[in-house]
Each structure stands twice: as C-alpha cells, then as structure tokens.
Amino acid sequence: MRDDQPPSVGAGPHTRPWPEDPRLDPELLERGDRRNVTDRYRYWTVEAIRADLAARAHPFHVAIENWQHDLNIGTVVRNANAFGAAGVHIIGRRRWNRRGAMMTDAYLGVHQHGSIERFVAWASDEDLPVVGIDNLPGAVDIRRYAL
Structure with a gap:
C-alpha cells in the first residue's frame, strides 16, 4: 500500500x-x-x-436505561455483541445514536422497553433474573456477588 x-x-x-x-x-x-x-x-x-x-450467544442479556442522554448506549451494544450477549434491552426513550454501536446493532437483537416495569415483566416472562449493576454507595461488590 x-x-x-x-x-x-x-x-x-x-x-x-x-x-x-x-x-x-x-x-x-x-x-x-x-x-x-x-x-x-x-x-x-x-x-x-x-x-x-x-x-x-451466552444466556445473558444486557439492559441499559436511556433516561437523560444516549452517549454510552452504542458502546454498551458493541460490548454486549463482543461478549456474546443474547440481546440488548434499552429501557426508556426509543431514540439513541447508533453510530457508537459501529453497526453491531445489525447483528444483535436490540429491544426497546418503554419502562423498567415493562422490562422486568419481559424478563419474568422469559424466566431471567434481573441483576442491576451500579457503583453507588451501598452497592454490593460484583466480585463478591453469587451470580
């Protein structure tokens, strides 16, 4: 070249x-x-x-709440694809910037849920546990949590 x-x-x-x-x-x-x-x-x-x-795909899904801005949703979709997630679930606003996903959303099921309650109902219907991950005070260290 x-x-x-x-x-x-x-x-x-x-x-x-x-x-x-x-x-x-x-x-x-x-x-x-x-x-x-x-x-x-x-x-x-x-x-x-x-x-x-x-x-x-591995038997896990990734969910992200789209409540203020969508700066990280594309990155989450891309990483879920890289780790072999069975699907990605966006909770809240339907619109998000797909550029950050770098087209991985074309190959992975990306589902939208209007509210946390609707997502939890879907997960319950699919017999999937919901595990929230955050770094707020009082959160359990994921390395010590029995997944």
Whole structure:
C-alpha cells in the first residue's frame, strides 16, 4: 500500500470460482466486503451472521436505561455483541445514536422497553433474573456477588 492512500478495510471481490455456501452474499462476493465484521463472517449475509451469533450467544442479556442522554448506549451494544450477549434491552426513550454501536446493532437483537416495569415483566416472562449493576454507595461488590 502506498503511503498517500488511505488504508483499505475488509476484503475486495472474491476470486472465482466462488465457494458454494448459502451463508455467502453474492453481491459481497462480487464487489468486496468492507463491513466492520471479523474475518469469520467475511462475505456472509446479515441474516447468516445474526443466526450464527444467536446460536453461539451466552444466556445473558444486557439492559441499559436511556433516561437523560444516549452517549454510552452504542458502546454498551458493541460490548454486549463482543461478549456474546443474547440481546440488548434499552429501557426508556426509543431514540439513541447508533453510530457508537459501529453497526453491531445489525447483528444483535436490540429491544426497546418503554419502562423498567415493562422490562422486568419481559424478563419474568422469559424466566431471567434481573441483576442491576451500579457503583453507588451501598452497592454490593460484583466480585463478591453469587451470580
């Protein structure tokens, strides 16, 4: 690569003959795949990536309350994806800045709940415990909590 050219992200067009794999997107094979995905998912369709991540997901969900501003929601979504969460739940306002998620919200289920009560009802219906994490005075040290 020349110093005066921007670095290239992803992979260019795939050489022919193309692999026979139903997970692959013919358009990405033809034009190249410049998405922010790991090499494992290079040229895969969004649906195939979502299905594979869901099959590999750990049995935990991450929830964040969107009550004043959304500066950290994208980061939370991105980290939940990186740690293999089964889903992300945004409680409160529906709007949030997706740029911080860096497109990981395309591959991970992001659900919206209008209130904490609605989220807790959903978790109860799914038989999932709700564990709140905070650093306020009186909080239990997570390293000493039996998860």
